[in-house]
Structure formats: structure tokens, C-alpha cells
Amino acid sequence: MRPTRWRRSTYLVVGVSVLLLVVVVVAAAALVATRQPAEQPAVEAAPAPATAAPGVVPVSDSADKPTPQGLTRALQAVLANPDLGRFTGRITDARSGDQLWAQGAGVPMQPASTNKMLTAAAALLTLDREARLTTRVLSASPGVVVLVGGGDPTLSAAPRNVDTWYRDAARIVDLADQIRRSGVDVKSVQVDVSAYSGPSMAPGWDPLDIDGGDIAPMEAIMLDGGRTQPVTVESRRSRTPALDAGRALAVALRVDPAKVTVLPSAARGTEIASVQSPPLMQRLRDMMNFSDNVMAEAIGREVAAEVGRPQSFDGAARAVLSTLEDAGIDTAGARLLDSSGLSVDNRLTAETLDEVVQAAAGDAEPALRPLVDLLPIAGGSGTLSNRYLDTDDGRAAAGYLRAKTGSLTGTNSLAGIVTDESGRVLTFALLSNDAGPTGRTALDAFAATLRSCGCR
Template sequence: MGDTLRVPGRGVRRAVAVVTVLVLAAGIGSAVSLTAPTLVSDLGLTGSPAAPEPVPPVPALGPLAATAPLPTTAGLEAALGEAVADMPGRFTGTVLDPATGAVLWASDAERALVPGSTAKILTAAAALLTLNPTDGFVTRVVAGTQPGTVVLVGGGDPTLTALPEGEDGVYPGPARLTELAQEVQERMPGPIDTVVVDTNRYSGPTSAPGWDPADVGAGFVTPIEPLMLDGGRLDPTLQDTPRTDEPALVAGRAFAELVGADEVETGTAPGQGERLGSVTSAPFSELVEHTMRTSDNVLAEALAREVAVVRGGQPSFAGAAEQTLAALTQAGFDPSGAVLVDGSGLSTDDEVPAQVLGALLAAAATPAESDRDTDFLRPLITGLPVAGGDGTLDDRFGVDAPSASGRGTVRAKTGTLTNVSSLAGLVTDADGRLLVFAFMSNGASPATVRPRLDALAAELGGCGCP
């Protein structure tokens, strides 16, 4: 189910936005009427107004002080301990200082639990450590072996869209099938009658162990193939909407319609086939941010497969999981206790300790020591949803909730499956110290646990905890 159980609220927010605009407009109108020339004259205020003294700007935001005091373990235990003791289900958690890497507080942090979508932190980190951040997925078309035949070769890009230029779906800067079709038609010497769909970039099953088959119809995932449109969505403008169960063929048919072909079939591109066109997705760094913000399961799986391809592993679920952990190990992280069977965290067979999530986020949030530092993992942080603001946290940390103080200050990756809840991210405490946290619970309903995890993160943010 990924990050589900969200209450539809966009219509409500839209209404609130409209009311806000009307109130602002009314306020502006009042201001104009009170300063109109006729009113000034009627009141006898006809003198020239004095020029106001310029007010020097005051910075609203600034860097965190490097000298901000660290909370103590005893202080954190006093602030968090009671809530943790009352947390339903099996709990694991940790709090770290990213500036030093020190673990400030932990509760069974080495214990591996089902992470839900916080497993995407491992996938995203491996992608950032393995892939060139400015590269993207490439979808190409080559000439077939028969006259009038072209081969559409899947390059792993789930963001490819059939929407025309000027119309946007859910993905940032997507490659467009219309552009690819135009390129091919310009270079093809004659009419096209057959489109061959090549999905050989990936191997193995298209569904992972521990996935619920109903998740396709529910809109959380589609069979993982290296060719699809808009993540397999039937409505490309909605994040969670029913998906197709044959994404590559759907993409092939859409391309055939654009180039005027009558036949669509599956096959393999010839080894020396002439390239007729190609399109490239948004850069991997942007796609990682989008994956973190929206918890996009299909995009996470594509990134994991790309890690496997680049590292020379098998481009399957098992191969991608293996290479994800290998990439983290090679980079100096210790993923001990982590067991992955997919890249999205949608599987109930995944297990990850809170200390692994915390270590990765702490590394991503570590302050740069010089202008020459290359912060490969920074998109892990910049992609985190903001509490009460965007992504999968847009409808959490409500204004009347116990976690309300965390609105706009907590940034975290969410994770939700049946009886699985997790929250991992960062917050600045009351003394101005940036802290990283990872909280996980298994065995109790998310409806009960998620508000408590939110409140725990908000409490951390409000704590000086000396």
C-alpha cells in the first residue's frame, strides 16, 4: 500500500485557498478605499504625506549556529521515553547529531523491522552513490530488421509520458513520446507499419515477493517493466490512481498510434540497429527528490534496477536489492540487519533497522566542510516532505493535532503498510541544533501509531533536552 491511509484533502485546501484570496482581495479593496483622493479631501487631509523612513531588511532565515548545544541522552530520554514506552506494537528508534555523527539516543535501534516506504532511503542513497546525478533514463527507437518495422527499446524510464508539450503529469520534466515519434518519423525513410516493444533491459518477475496483487488496481504500483508511460497510471495527472497490468504494451500501442503503425508486438532490438531517435528523462538527482517527496513506488523500483545495471548485477528484484546493499557497503555504510526484496518498501518481506536509516540521513545532512565538497547524498534531504506542507506529509501534523508544533519544521520520509508505520527525517530543536531521527513501529494499526510518531518528532523539535 506504500504511504496510504491518506484522507483526501486537496479539495478542502483548494477551497481554503480561494477563501484566503477573497479575504486578501477584500482587505486590499478596503485599503484602497480608505486612501482614495476623495476621502482624503473630505477629511481635510490634503497635505503631502511625509516619505516613510526606509526600514533595513531583517533576515527571516539564516544558517544554524555551529555552537548550538547538543541535547543529552538523559534529556532526550526524559522527553521521548514515556511516549516510546506507550507506543503500540514493536518499536525501534534513534536520534543522531549529523554534524558529528554521534548517536544521541536509541531504543532497540539495531532491531530490524518492516520499514514500509522508508526503505526508499536505502534505494535513493544507493542511486545517488552509483549513478551520475546529471544523467537520466534514456528511451530509444532503432530500425527493425524488416522494412517498415521499428523497435521501441525500454530504458527503464517510468516517467516517459504520452502527454503533449504543455500538459503536465505527476513527474518533473518528463521525456515525451510525442517528441520521440516525431524524431523517428523524420528519420524513417518510409511508412511505419509495425512497432516492436523490447523490454529486455530487465529480467525476472515483474512483481516482488510480499506485494499485494490488489496494489495495481489500487494505484500504488504497476508490473515493473523497463517501458511504461507515467508509471503505468491510467490517469497520468494523479499520483495514486489505478494502473495498467501491461505497461510496456500500453506504451507500445501509444507510440504505434503516433507513428501510424497498425501492429504492435514484443521482441528484441537488433544488435546493430540504426538509432532513429531517443529521449531522456529528468536528471537522476531530481528523480530521487521526487521519489522521496511523493513516495513513488514505481520510480523507486526503476532507480534500484538502474543501480543493478550500472554495477553489473542482475536487473531483477533480487539483483537490485543485492546491489543496493552492496553500493551502501562500498560507500562505507554498515547495512547490517537490512533485508531487501524490492526497492520501494512495498513488500512486507523487507526489514531494516532504525540505525541504518538514521546513519544514511545523518550522512546526507552532514554540513559541508568547504565549498569544494561534493554532497552526493544531499537530495535525500532536499526531497524530504515538509510536515503539513507537501508530499506524503501534506495532510499530517494538523493544526489541532498534538504534533502541530512540528508543522513546517519536521521534514521526514514516511512509511505505511498494514500494521507498519515509520517516520525518518530531521528537525531543528529548540536550541537550534539540527537532529536526525528514525522511528519505526510494527504490529499496530497506522491509524493509531502514525499520529504518535508525528508527535514524537514534534516533541524532538521542541526539546532543548539538556
């Protein structure tokens, strides 16, 4: 017998045997299964996958809208507070755009920092959200470098690994490193501030506010928004911010800071170093949450540059108003002398402010929707973090109300949105001039009423 034939026959016998064995095992298993006690518990089914409820519940499209009569009744008590002084306001339904309540809404009033609402809106309408400002260094002549301001107020002289006032701020040390790598032997530093024009202080600003920490002279380059103690909340501001920046670069390059000069006009030369600011949205968030006056003035000038106007107080104010007018917002009665609201000579109406909020909360201008997210939250963030926590009505509004605040001597203002207890979103703008000692808390009580009244 040949081996190959023997192997084939062997494979056939083995295959048949395996098949018979499988049949026997299956039959035995089936028999055992039929003999299991009927009461033996079955294997429990796996639990259903867990699902998370959304953290933010959309407001209902069918929620009841307050009535003008209901609002008038609910607001009578808070309106009776004499510390509101001269008071104007407007309340609007965010979804329909219907005006629900108004008092003197067309009267120009001192807006204080609610003016920043207009600056933020104009920036969102004209600038790229990722826009950054560039600070450059030029090699102008042998041994001379020029620090060229690009309008970035976040630049910092802090060493690496040391906190700065503004998150992700560019640093002087990075410019110094780039200069050293360029091979330029630096003997002196000059500062070019030509990007900005006009005066460095706006009409209606109090020079004492520099020492008070509210503002710095607006120059095209400064350190930490002009703060002399960058991580101190109560830091005063510098009176020579551009010169300070030049001296910081000189120190980093081991050059005599006493030799730093500010140029009267634009410099020319070869660029040897540059750094960039944080993106626009981050700077807008700082401006709105902390009511940063210097940041507002810098962003106003960005808007001016984008629309072809001078980077000055007047150019920025005109650029902001014209941008809003082009977007269909009524700016009648507006008189702006700055972009921050610090000037006591600014005037805005509640109608203009509410139209800006309405455009952001409604569907008319999608580009403005981020403005809602930039507003401080009552009892939770920014300039509202410590407000709305002292009364029952205030606590009821905490988390449901978002607004930009404003405060000057005798002036309190508030503009934003609130979701009432029915789930309806309302926009509002409230302006109080010649206010009494409890004017701010009276204004908060007015806005908190919008949350809890229902106002049917």
C-alpha cells in the same frame, strides 16, 4: 595688420575677460552663501541602502545538545501509547554523530517506504545528478520499428500542451515525429524490454496494489509510471505497461495497435528516434516527495546497471546495500527484496536508517548532502504536507522537521532530521510494526516531541 595677428590678440582679450567674469561670479556666490539664514535646513542625506535578512538562519555550533537522560524523560509519555505496537528507534546528534537515545535500534523491522532513503542515497553515491535515461526507436527491418525501453518510467502518451504526471516528461509524439522525418514507412511496432531481467513483481508485493494505484509490473518501458489515468492521483496502474507504450506509439504512427508485440530478447537495428527522461535529481525528488514506488524501482535498477549488476529486483537491492556498505554505513540485519519498500518481506534496522540520515546531515559524505533537501517538510510538502497540523506540538514541529515517511498495513515509519528549540539538529529513525489504529499519529507525536522538549 595681418588677419592672423589680429585674431590672436582678439582671442587673448576674450580669454582674459571670461576669466575675470568667472572670478566675479564665484565671489558673488560665496557672498550670497554667507548671507543665508543660519536656521535654513540642510539637504537631508540619502538613506542607507536597504539590506535583506537571510531567509534561512544557520543553526548555532554552540547550541545545547540534548542529553540521553533528558530525552528519556521527555519521550516517556509518547512511548506509552500502545498503538505504536512493536517500536524501535534511534536519535543522533547530527553535528557530533553521538547516539543520544535508542530502543531496539539493531532489530530488523519492516521499513515500508523509508527503504527509499537507501535507494536515494545509493543513487547519489553512484550516479551523475544530471543522468538521464534514453528511450530509443530502431528500424529493425522493412516496415518494422522497435521501441526500446531504457528504464524511463516518466515517458508519456499525452499530446503536446497537455499536462503529464511527471514534469518535463518525454513524449511518444516526439518519437513519432522523428520516425516520420526518418522516412521509414512503418507497418508494425515491436517493444524491446530486455534492459530489465527477472520477474516484474517482487516477492512480498500484493497484485491488488496494481489496481490500488501503488505499483505497476516493472518493465523497461511504461507510460506515466504505468498510470492508466496520468493526471489522476488515485489512478490505477496498468498490468501490461510495456505493451501499452508500444500501442501508444502505434496509434501516434497510425498503425494498427493490435499488431504490437513484445520481444523476448534484445533487438538490433538502426536508431531513428530517441527521447530522454528528466535528470536524476528531478526524478529523485518525485520519488521522495510522493513516495513513488515505480520511480524507486527504476532508480534502483539504474544503480544496479552502474555497478555492473543485473537490472532486476535482486540486482538493484544488492547494488544499493553494497554501495552503502562501501560508504561505511552498517547494513547488518538488512534484507531487501525491492527498492521501494513495498514488499512486506523487507527488513531494516533503525540503526541503518539513522546512519544514512546522519551521513547526509553530517560531514562524512558530502555526496549525500542533497538527500536532506529531498526529504518532505512537516506541514509543508510531499507526504508530510497534511501532517503535523492537528496538535500544538505538531504545529510547533512544522517546518522544522523533514523526514521520509513509510506506511503499510500495521506499519508506520519515519526517518529524517529535526531542529530542536535550542537550535540543535538531530537525526532520527523510527519504525513501528504491528501498530494500532492511531499508530501513525503516535509516531508523529514522538517525532514532534524532539522539536519542543529541549531535553536537557
